[in-house]
Amino acid sequence: MSGMNTVVLSRAEEYDFAAIKSILAMHFEKIGVDAEFFAGKKVAIKPNLVMKKEPEAAATTHPVVLDALLSLLADMGVTPVIAESPGGVYTQARMEGIYKVCGITAVAEKYGDILNKDISWKHMHAENALVCHEFDIITPLYEADVIIDLCKLKSHSLTKMSAAVKNFYGSVPGITKFEMHAAFPENERFIGMICDLCKMLCEKKEIIAVTDAIIGMEGNGPTGGEPRKIGCILTSRNPFASDLLAEKILGFEGTVPMVREAAKRGYMPSTAAELDIIGESPKELIVKDFAEPDSTKGGGSMLVHFTSGKWGEIFAPKPKINLSVCRGCGECAASCPQHTIEMRKNKNGKKYAHIIRKKCIRCFCCQELCPFVAIGTKKNVLLNVISAFK
Ligand code: SF4
Ligand code: SF4
Known part of the structure; x- marks a missing residue:
């Protein structure tokens, strides 16, 4: 049974x-x-x-x-x-x-x-x-x-x-x-x-x-x-x-x-x-x-304790836009719960996404919904060191 x-x-x-x-x-x-x-x-x-x-x-x-x-x-x-x-x-x-x-x-x-x-x-x-x-x-x-x-x-x-x-x-x-x-x-x-x-x-x-x-x-x-x-x-x-x-x-x-x-x-x-x-x-x-995922490598469970408040801003992995891959489609900006992604244009008129870090809550919705896999993960240098020794 x-x-x-x-x-x-x-x-x-x-x-x-x-x-x-x-x-x-x-x-x-x-x-x-x-x-x-x-x-x-x-x-x-x-x-x-x-x-x-x-x-x-x-x-x-x-x-x-x-x-x-x-x-x-x-x-x-x-x-x-x-x-x-x-x-x-x-x-x-x-x-x-x-x-x-x-x-x-x-x-x-x-x-x-x-x-x-x-x-x-x-x-x-x-x-x-x-x-x-x-x-x-x-x-x-x-x-x-x-x-x-x-x-x-x-x-x-x-x-x-x-x-x-x-x-x-x-x-x-x-x-x-x-x-x-x-x-x-x-x-x-x-x-x-x-x-x-x-x-x-x-x-x-x-x-x-x-x-x-x-x-x-x-x-x-x-x-x-x-x-x-x-x-x-x-x-x-x-x-x-x-x-x-x-x-x-x-x-x-x-x-x-x-x-x-x-x-x-x-x-x-x-x-x-x-x-x-x-x-x-x-x-x-x-x-x-x-x-x-890159965001949890090298102490993923430990990261849970460092993702809020000031510690989060310093230590937690953050989404990072790969500008050479970004096609400026705007999906990430439309899906950001904090409305903290701006669509900008470079000097050649090409559109790209830009994250304003201050309001980012590191939910990775933008990474999840980018159709072109243009959003990677930026990690704190200290955590990269921890990853290397893990
Ligand atoms: S969803 Fe991806 S390709 Fe589209 S604007 Fe955002 S980062 Fe660029
Ligand atoms: S991680 Fe979340 S809050 Fe931060 S830019 Fe992406 S969608 Fe917005």
């Missing part, structure tokens, strides 16, 4: 529809999810479609995993809605573009009219939250009885790792996410807020977390890193437990601030060894030298 500390783990070498469908069928059986479980319930799938990126970039949930899941659900008589809200404006036209480029439209069309077109949202109150009690949630997820959290395993410049828990930040509509970054500028409080959001959804909905970790992203994720084979799929009824195992598989054990915060709160055990793991042994799947 599966419990809230159960995670099912399977090796998955490539994006092969039949193999993935059979893995997901086994995972669902192990966690006690079948046609009877879904009967009479509204089901929503929440993929990670952070921005317009082709599947090969490994920034978004791979369409073959979605296809396998939809096929399995169809066999159980379930017709879900697929709903997501990436950063930036939340409009139907923008969503259509993202669904198309990410390869989602072509897959979804095989199963009917299941792509969400409703761009409204509703309010939810988190009774048991520790940091943030009020959330706006996109309507299809608000209305769902069951949410399938179909995330991608990636590195992340702000949170070090993005997987099942962080994926729920996409349940907050468009630019409201930027407002929340501004409302919770300290890394610790931002992480606490995401834990509150995920916990609230776990308390009000049935959650099934499925992590696409076949090919993930390493380095400057969630959008500017490099694809890296990880070779597995994880499924759990508890996104916090799933991320605890994901942390171990990436070789980040004990160092992902959001996972540590959730463990401290008792949402799952502190170590992966305490999980009830069904399937493959995680030891066989740990990725060697998985590259963490």
